[in-house]
Amino acid sequence: MVSIYKIALLAIHGTTLAIKGFSQIPTDSLAGEYYLQGVMETATAILLKPDSTFEYFYSYGAVDRQGQGLWKVIDNQLILNSRRKPKTDYAMRTKVVPGDFITIKIICGNPQILSLFDVTLYTDEGEKYGSTNSEGMLKMKRSKVNSIDLFFTLCPERYSSFPINSADNYFEFKVEPWFAEIFLDNVKLTITDTGLTGEHPLLKGSDFSFIKAN
Template structure:
C-alpha cells in the first residue's frame, strides 16, 4: 500500500512539474511580424500575467491581464472595459445661438482629433473639434452625444444629455489608450503564436518569440 501511495505522489509531483515547465517555457516576449510601420506584441510572464503593446505612428496603446493555457492555445483576459472613456464634467444652458462641445485634455496636440456627433429628433450631425478641442453646432435640442478619439477608432462613447442644455464639456479619461481582452485566443506555433490582433482587422497574424 505504501509503495502504491509513493508512486501516486511521484506521479502528482511529476504532473505539476511538467505543467510548470510548460508554462515557464511559453513565457516570453512575442513580436508581431509582417505589418508595415507597426510595432506590437505580447509579453507573457511566468506568473500568468501579460502585457500588450501597440505603436503605429503617433498612436500608442497598451493592455494587461492574465493568460492561461488550454489545448495548445493561449487565452488572454483582462479587467472589464469601462462603460465610457469620457466624463461629462460640465453642462449648462447659455444664451449663445449654438450647441458647443468642448474636450479637455492636458495634451493640446490631440485636441483637434475628436469626432463629435449629436443626435436631435433622430437626425445625426457630426463635426471634428478645432485645435482647441471645441465643436460648435447650430442650436438644436440635443438628445444624445457620441464622442470618438480618432487615434482610438474602436472606442465610441455615448451620452444621453439633460434637457434644454447647449453647452457640454467632457474630460478624456486615461482608459482611452488601454486595450481590453475577453477570451482572446492565440495558437501556439513552432516559432511563437498566431491568430488575431485586438486592433487590426482579419486574422492569421504571426507573433515570433524573442529567444
C-alpha cells in the same frame, strides 16, 4: 519593424511619452517576448510574464497604445483577458449657457490630441457632424440635442455614446485615464514551435503571427 524599446504609451495627462522595455525572461518557457510579423507599418509586441500577467504594446503611425491583463493556456491555446472595459471613456458635464450655439468641449491634459475628436450630434433637426479644434472645442447652431457620439480618431475601434435628456447646450467631456487603453476580451492565440498565431484585438483577421524573441 519598430523595436519594442521604442514603443511608447500615448500620454494622456501630459506631453511626455513613457518608454517601457521588456524585462528579460528565460525563453525555455512560454513566458517571454513575442513580436508581430508581416504587417506593414504596424508594430505589436506581447510580454508574457511568469506570474500569468501580460503587457500588450501596439504602435501604428502617430499612436502608441498599451494594455495589460492575465493569460492562461487551454488546449494549446493562449488566452488573453484584460479587466472589464469601463462603460464610457469620458466623464460628461452639461449645462445651459447663453447663446445660439451648441458647444462641445474636450478636457484633457495632453493638448496635442485636442483636435483629434469627431462628434456626431443627434438633434431634433437631424444629425450634425463636426471635429474639435486645437482647443478641444466644437460649436454648432443650437437645437435640441438628443444624444452625442464621441470618437477619438486614433482609436477607431471604439466610441462613446451619451443620451441627453435635457435642454442643455454646453457639453464638456473629460478624458478618462483609460480612454486609449487596449482591452483584450478572450483573445486566442495558438502556441507554435516559433511563437503564437491567432487574433489581434485591433486588427481584422485571425491568423496573425507572433515570433518569440531569442
